[in-house]
Amino acid sequence: MTQQPLDLLQLWMKTVITERGGLPEKLESAAQQHGLIIEDVVAEKRGLSSRKRLSIYTSGYVARLVDCMRADFPLLRRFVGDSVFDAFAKAYIVTEPPHSPSLFDLGARFPHFLEETKPQNDEALLDLPAEIARFERARTEVMRARGTENDLPATNLSSFEIFGRDLKVQVTNCLRLLELKFSLVDFFQKTDQDETAQPDARLSLVAIGRADYCVHVKEIEPWQFAFLKACASPVSAHAAGRSAAQQSGNEPSFVLSHLMVWLPIALQFGFLQLKTPS
C-alpha cells in the first residue's frame, strides 16, 4: 500500500493543476518540487490512464476561471475578441492564481495585470485594454456593493437648500470615481446597444453609482468630480462646493450655482446621500 501524507498529496496536486505549461511540464515541476510521480499517486482503472484522469482537473481549472473572467469583462472580450481575451485571461490566471473563496475577487487585479504587462511604448491604444478592464471592474463593484436601497427615501431637495450650511452630504458606499484615458462611457453605451464604436483617446472623468438597483454610469465635469471627492466623508454641500471650486479652478459662484441643478441629480443616481434631514 502506498503511504503518502495528505498534505504532500494536496501540494502535489495543487502544483499539477496550477503550474504553467502542458501536463508533461506540470508533472515534471510537481515531481521536482514534491518528489512524487503520477504513477505513484493516481490509480488507473477501466483503461482510463492516470494522465487522462488528472487532465480533467487541469483543463477544467483553466476553463472554469476563463469562463468567470469572460463574464466579468464582457466589454473587453468583445473589443479584443475571444482569442486575445482568453490569452490575457489565461496569462493572468497562471501568473496570479486565485486565493479568495469568492469568484468575485478573481478579476480584482486584472486591470492592474493588463497595465503592468502591456508592451512598453508610447502607442496610446496599448493602454486601452487595461482602461476598459478598470471601467468594467468598477461597474461590477457598484452592482454588488452596499447601496442606499434600504435607506429611508430622501425628501425633495429645494434648490436653495444647498446654500444652507447645515445640509450635509456624503458619497454612497457604492460610488466609484474613475479618471480614464479614453472616452469609455460613450463607447460602453454604444457597444451595449450593439453599435460599432471606437473610444477616443482623451481624459474622461466618470462616476458610477446605483439607485433602486439600477447602475448609473455618467461622464462628469472636473468640478463635479472634485465635488464628489470632497464628499468622501460627511461634509456640508456648501463647503464641498467651495473645495471643488478651488480644486477645479472654477469660481465658487460657478460651482454653487451649478450645484443647484446637479445635486438632486447626483442624489437620484446614487452618487450621493444626504446625511442630515433637509
Added chain:
Amino acid sequence: MQNPRDQRLGLPNLGLGVGLRNQHFSYLMQHDPEVDWFEIISENFMDNFGFARHVLERMAAIRPIVMHGVSLSVGSTDPLDWNYLRELKTLAEFVQPKWISDHLCWTGVSSVNTHDLLPMPLTAESLSHVVDRVCQIQDFLQRPLILENPSTYLEFKASTLTEWEFLSELAKQTGCGLLLDVNNVYVSSYNHGLDAEHYIRSLPHSSVVQIHLAGPSDCGQYLVDTHDQPVPAAVWRLYKLAQDLTGGVSTLLEWDANIPDFPELVAELKKAENALQGIIPDTPLQHSEAVSNPVDFQLISAT
C-alpha cells in the same frame, strides 16, 4: 421503519426545490416560484449586496432556503479560513437557512483556491483530519454541517477506504449530515468501475438530509458532472432507490450551465414525482463539452 425523529437529523423534508440562480431573478420577482424551496450557493451572496441580495431576501420571505457552499474546503490541509466562516455565519443570520451544506473535498492548498471540488485521498489520516475540522465548523456554526459526496475523476493509490465508508464514519464520528448527490454517485461509480447501487445501499440512511439530482455528460471513456442537461434515466433510478432507503428527504435539481427558463426547470424537477411512483423518465445520457463543476451559476454578468 425508522423513527421519524431519527431521520434526516430531525431536519424537515422540504419537498422539491431548485437552485436560486441569477438567470431566473427577473422571472421570480414577477411570478410564483412554483417550487417548495430554494438552495443558494452561499458564495454568490456572501459579498453581494446588490439586486441578488434583494431577490434572496424576497425569496427567503416566501420559501425555505438552504445554503450550499463550494469554498469551505473542509478537506484542505491549510488552516480553516475563519474569515470565510464568519462571513458564512453572517449570511446565515440574514437568510435563516434550514441547513448549511458543502462538499467532502478540498478546493486548494498553500492559500490557492482552484474553485474546483478536488478529491480526497480516502485514508485514516484524511478521515481524522476531516473529522476534526467538521467538529470545529459545527461548533462555530452551532448547527450540524451537511456534506455532499463530490463527482471524482481520479482515485489516489494511497486510499484505503471507499467513499461510502469514509462518509459513514465521518457522519458517525461528527454527527454531520449527508447530502447525497445521486448524480455524483453515478458519475464517480462509472469513472471508477464501482457499483452505484451498492454505494447508496451502504450509506447510513438516517444521516441523509438531502438529495441532489443533475444531468452529467458522456465524454466517451468517462462521465463529467456538468449540470447542463436533463437528468438521465440511470440517475432517476438511483434517486428512487435513495428515496426508498431514506424514507423521503428534500430533493434539489441542480442545473448550472446552459440553464433553461424557469418553467422548463420546474418541469424537469416535477419528474421526480413520477420517479417516486416508479415511472422512470427514459432520458438518455447526452454528450456535451461543458467543464466539470461549471461556474455559470456563480457569475453575474455585467451586461
